[in-house]
Amino acid sequence: MKYVTFHPDGTLHLRLIKGTHEIPEDAVEVDSTLWQKLICETDGVWTLGADGGITKQPLPVIERTREDVERLRLAAFAEPVTGSDRYFSEASRMQVMGEAGWEEVRDSGIARFKEIQMLYPWPSDKT
Incomplete structure:
Protein backbone atom coordinates (compact mmCIF):
# COMPACT_ATOMS: atom_id res chain seq x y z
CA MET A 1 0.00 0.00 0.00
CA LEU A 59 5.08 24.40 -13.47
CA PRO A 60 5.23 28.19 -13.37
CA VAL A 61 6.92 29.87 -16.32
CA ILE A 62 9.89 31.89 -15.13
CA GLU A 63 11.14 34.50 -17.54
CA ARG A 64 14.90 34.86 -17.62
CA THR A 65 16.45 38.29 -17.83
CA ARG A 66 19.27 39.12 -20.24
CA GLU A 67 21.60 39.07 -17.22
CA ASP A 68 20.41 35.54 -16.33
CA VAL A 69 21.07 34.32 -19.87
CA GLU A 70 24.45 36.05 -19.99
CA ARG A 71 25.48 34.36 -16.74
CA LEU A 72 24.28 30.93 -17.94
CA ARG A 73 26.02 31.30 -21.30
CA LEU A 74 29.33 32.42 -19.80
CA ALA A 75 29.31 29.50 -17.36
CA ALA A 76 28.45 27.06 -20.16
CA PHE A 77 31.14 28.45 -22.49
CA ALA A 78 33.78 28.13 -19.74
CA GLU A 79 32.70 24.67 -18.47
CA PRO A 80 35.93 22.61 -18.62
CA VAL A 81 34.48 19.44 -20.15
CA THR A 82 31.43 20.47 -22.18
CA GLY A 83 32.11 24.15 -22.87
CA SER A 84 33.30 25.82 -26.05
CA ASP A 85 36.21 27.83 -24.58
CA ARG A 86 38.35 24.72 -24.18
CA TYR A 87 38.29 24.18 -27.95
CA PHE A 88 39.35 27.76 -28.68
CA SER A 89 42.15 27.53 -26.13
CA GLU A 90 43.38 24.25 -27.57
CA ALA A 91 43.14 25.54 -31.16
CA SER A 92 45.14 28.68 -30.23
CA ARG A 93 47.83 26.59 -28.54
CA MET A 94 48.01 24.23 -31.51
CA GLN A 95 48.26 27.11 -33.98
CA VAL A 96 51.00 28.89 -32.00
CA MET A 97 52.97 25.66 -31.69
CA GLY A 98 52.60 24.89 -35.39
CA GLU A 99 50.53 21.75 -34.82
CA ALA A 100 48.29 20.46 -37.58
CA GLY A 101 44.53 20.12 -37.13
CA TRP A 102 43.89 23.30 -35.18
CA GLU A 103 41.21 24.35 -37.69
CA GLU A 104 39.09 21.28 -36.87
CA VAL A 105 39.40 21.97 -33.16
CA ARG A 106 38.42 25.61 -33.74
CA ASP A 107 35.40 24.47 -35.78
CA SER A 108 34.35 22.18 -32.92
CA GLY A 109 34.52 25.21 -30.62
CA ILE A 110 32.37 27.26 -32.98
CA ALA A 111 29.80 24.45 -33.20
CA ARG A 112 29.64 24.08 -29.40
CA PHE A 113 29.43 27.86 -28.97
CA LYS A 114 26.37 27.93 -31.25
CA GLU A 115 24.79 24.97 -29.42
CA ILE A 116 25.13 26.82 -26.12
CA GLN A 117 23.58 29.95 -27.62
CA MET A 118 20.60 27.85 -28.77
CA LEU A 119 20.35 26.24 -25.33
CA TYR A 120 20.15 29.67 -23.68
CA PRO A 121 18.37 32.02 -26.10
CA TRP A 122 18.03 35.70 -25.34
CA PRO A 123 14.67 36.60 -23.77
CA SER A 124 12.26 38.55 -25.91
CA ASP A 125 12.30 42.25 -25.11
CA LYS A 126 8.89 43.35 -23.84
CA THR A 127 9.76 46.97 -23.28
Missing part, protein backbone atom coordinates in the same frame (compact mmCIF):
# COMPACT_ATOMS: atom_id res chain seq x y z
CA LYS A 2 1.30 3.41 -0.99
CA TYR A 3 0.52 6.79 0.52
CA VAL A 4 1.25 10.48 0.03
CA THR A 5 1.21 13.48 2.32
CA PHE A 6 0.74 17.13 1.48
CA HIS A 7 2.03 20.46 2.76
CA PRO A 8 -0.52 22.87 4.30
CA ASP A 9 -0.70 24.69 0.93
CA GLY A 10 -1.87 21.43 -0.72
CA THR A 11 1.35 20.60 -2.59
CA LEU A 12 2.85 17.11 -2.47
CA HIS A 13 5.17 16.55 0.48
CA LEU A 14 6.06 12.86 0.85
CA ARG A 15 5.53 9.56 -0.95
CA LEU A 16 5.44 6.67 1.52
CA ILE A 17 5.27 2.87 1.33
CA LYS A 18 3.60 0.92 4.12
CA GLY A 19 6.08 -1.42 5.77
CA THR A 20 8.99 0.82 4.81
CA HIS A 21 7.80 4.14 6.24
CA GLU A 22 5.70 5.16 9.18
CA ILE A 23 2.36 6.27 7.74
CA PRO A 24 0.92 9.42 9.38
CA GLU A 25 -2.82 9.70 10.03
CA ASP A 26 -3.29 12.43 7.41
CA ALA A 27 -1.66 10.37 4.62
CA VAL A 28 -3.75 9.66 1.53
CA GLU A 29 -3.67 6.18 0.01
CA VAL A 30 -3.02 6.09 -3.74
CA ASP A 31 -3.36 3.30 -6.28
CA SER A 32 -0.41 1.95 -8.27
CA THR A 33 -1.30 3.93 -11.42
CA LEU A 34 -1.32 7.27 -9.61
CA TRP A 35 1.77 6.24 -7.62
CA GLN A 36 3.69 5.66 -10.86
CA LYS A 37 2.64 9.09 -12.13
CA LEU A 38 3.64 10.73 -8.84
CA ILE A 39 7.09 9.16 -9.14
CA CYS A 40 7.72 9.66 -12.88
CA GLU A 41 5.93 12.83 -13.94
CA THR A 42 8.08 15.76 -12.86
CA ASP A 43 6.67 18.32 -15.30
CA GLY A 44 4.24 19.82 -12.81
CA VAL A 45 3.32 20.29 -9.14
CA TRP A 46 1.11 17.63 -7.60
CA THR A 47 -1.63 19.09 -5.39
CA LEU A 48 -4.49 17.90 -3.21
CA GLY A 49 -7.75 19.63 -4.09
CA ALA A 50 -10.53 20.62 -1.71
CA ASP A 51 -12.51 17.62 -2.99
CA GLY A 52 -9.66 15.25 -2.03
CA GLY A 53 -8.60 14.70 -5.63
CA ILE A 54 -4.92 14.73 -6.56
CA THR A 55 -4.04 16.68 -9.70
CA LYS A 56 -0.94 17.98 -11.40
CA GLN A 57 -0.64 21.73 -11.93
CA PRO A 58 1.74 23.06 -14.62
Whole structure:
Protein backbone atom coordinates (compact mmCIF):
# COMPACT_ATOMS: atom_id res chain seq x y z
CA MET A 1 0.00 0.00 0.00
CA LYS A 2 1.30 3.41 -0.99
CA TYR A 3 0.52 6.79 0.52
CA VAL A 4 1.25 10.48 0.03
CA THR A 5 1.21 13.48 2.32
CA PHE A 6 0.74 17.13 1.48
CA HIS A 7 2.03 20.46 2.76
CA PRO A 8 -0.52 22.87 4.30
CA ASP A 9 -0.70 24.69 0.93
CA GLY A 10 -1.87 21.43 -0.72
CA THR A 11 1.35 20.60 -2.59
CA LEU A 12 2.85 17.11 -2.47
CA HIS A 13 5.17 16.55 0.48
CA LEU A 14 6.06 12.86 0.85
CA ARG A 15 5.53 9.56 -0.95
CA LEU A 16 5.44 6.67 1.52
CA ILE A 17 5.27 2.87 1.33
CA LYS A 18 3.60 0.92 4.12
CA GLY A 19 6.08 -1.42 5.77
CA THR A 20 8.99 0.82 4.81
CA HIS A 21 7.80 4.14 6.24
CA GLU A 22 5.70 5.16 9.18
CA ILE A 23 2.36 6.27 7.74
CA PRO A 24 0.92 9.42 9.38
CA GLU A 25 -2.82 9.70 10.03
CA ASP A 26 -3.29 12.43 7.41
CA ALA A 27 -1.66 10.37 4.62
CA VAL A 28 -3.75 9.66 1.53
CA GLU A 29 -3.67 6.18 0.01
CA VAL A 30 -3.02 6.09 -3.74
CA ASP A 31 -3.36 3.30 -6.28
CA SER A 32 -0.41 1.95 -8.27
CA THR A 33 -1.30 3.93 -11.42
CA LEU A 34 -1.32 7.27 -9.61
CA TRP A 35 1.77 6.24 -7.62
CA GLN A 36 3.69 5.66 -10.86
CA LYS A 37 2.64 9.09 -12.13
CA LEU A 38 3.64 10.73 -8.84
CA ILE A 39 7.09 9.16 -9.14
CA CYS A 40 7.72 9.66 -12.88
CA GLU A 41 5.93 12.83 -13.94
CA THR A 42 8.08 15.76 -12.86
CA ASP A 43 6.67 18.32 -15.30
CA GLY A 44 4.24 19.82 -12.81
CA VAL A 45 3.32 20.29 -9.14
CA TRP A 46 1.11 17.63 -7.60
CA THR A 47 -1.63 19.09 -5.39
CA LEU A 48 -4.49 17.90 -3.21
CA GLY A 49 -7.75 19.63 -4.09
CA ALA A 50 -10.53 20.62 -1.71
CA ASP A 51 -12.51 17.62 -2.99
CA GLY A 52 -9.66 15.25 -2.03
CA GLY A 53 -8.60 14.70 -5.63
CA ILE A 54 -4.92 14.73 -6.56
CA THR A 55 -4.04 16.68 -9.70
CA LYS A 56 -0.94 17.98 -11.40
CA GLN A 57 -0.64 21.73 -11.93
CA PRO A 58 1.74 23.06 -14.62
CA LEU A 59 5.08 24.40 -13.47
CA PRO A 60 5.23 28.19 -13.37
CA VAL A 61 6.92 29.87 -16.32
CA ILE A 62 9.89 31.89 -15.13
CA GLU A 63 11.14 34.50 -17.54
CA ARG A 64 14.90 34.86 -17.62
CA THR A 65 16.45 38.29 -17.83
CA ARG A 66 19.27 39.12 -20.24
CA GLU A 67 21.60 39.07 -17.22
CA ASP A 68 20.41 35.54 -16.33
CA VAL A 69 21.07 34.32 -19.87
CA GLU A 70 24.45 36.05 -19.99
CA ARG A 71 25.48 34.36 -16.74
CA LEU A 72 24.28 30.93 -17.94
CA ARG A 73 26.02 31.30 -21.30
CA LEU A 74 29.33 32.42 -19.80
CA ALA A 75 29.31 29.50 -17.36
CA ALA A 76 28.45 27.06 -20.16
CA PHE A 77 31.14 28.45 -22.49
CA ALA A 78 33.78 28.13 -19.74
CA GLU A 79 32.70 24.67 -18.47
CA PRO A 80 35.93 22.61 -18.62
CA VAL A 81 34.48 19.44 -20.15
CA THR A 82 31.43 20.47 -22.18
CA GLY A 83 32.11 24.15 -22.87
CA SER A 84 33.30 25.82 -26.05
CA ASP A 85 36.21 27.83 -24.58
CA ARG A 86 38.35 24.72 -24.18
CA TYR A 87 38.29 24.18 -27.95
CA PHE A 88 39.35 27.76 -28.68
CA SER A 89 42.15 27.53 -26.13
CA GLU A 90 43.38 24.25 -27.57
CA ALA A 91 43.14 25.54 -31.16
CA SER A 92 45.14 28.68 -30.23
CA ARG A 93 47.83 26.59 -28.54
CA MET A 94 48.01 24.23 -31.51
CA GLN A 95 48.26 27.11 -33.98
CA VAL A 96 51.00 28.89 -32.00
CA MET A 97 52.97 25.66 -31.69
CA GLY A 98 52.60 24.89 -35.39
CA GLU A 99 50.53 21.75 -34.82
CA ALA A 100 48.29 20.46 -37.58
CA GLY A 101 44.53 20.12 -37.13
CA TRP A 102 43.89 23.30 -35.18
CA GLU A 103 41.21 24.35 -37.69
CA GLU A 104 39.09 21.28 -36.87
CA VAL A 105 39.40 21.97 -33.16
CA ARG A 106 38.42 25.61 -33.74
CA ASP A 107 35.40 24.47 -35.78
CA SER A 108 34.35 22.18 -32.92
CA GLY A 109 34.52 25.21 -30.62
CA ILE A 110 32.37 27.26 -32.98
CA ALA A 111 29.80 24.45 -33.20
CA ARG A 112 29.64 24.08 -29.40
CA PHE A 113 29.43 27.86 -28.97
CA LYS A 114 26.37 27.93 -31.25
CA GLU A 115 24.79 24.97 -29.42
CA ILE A 116 25.13 26.82 -26.12
CA GLN A 117 23.58 29.95 -27.62
CA MET A 118 20.60 27.85 -28.77
CA LEU A 119 20.35 26.24 -25.33
CA TYR A 120 20.15 29.67 -23.68
CA PRO A 121 18.37 32.02 -26.10
CA TRP A 122 18.03 35.70 -25.34
CA PRO A 123 14.67 36.60 -23.77
CA SER A 124 12.26 38.55 -25.91
CA ASP A 125 12.30 42.25 -25.11
CA LYS A 126 8.89 43.35 -23.84
CA THR A 127 9.76 46.97 -23.28
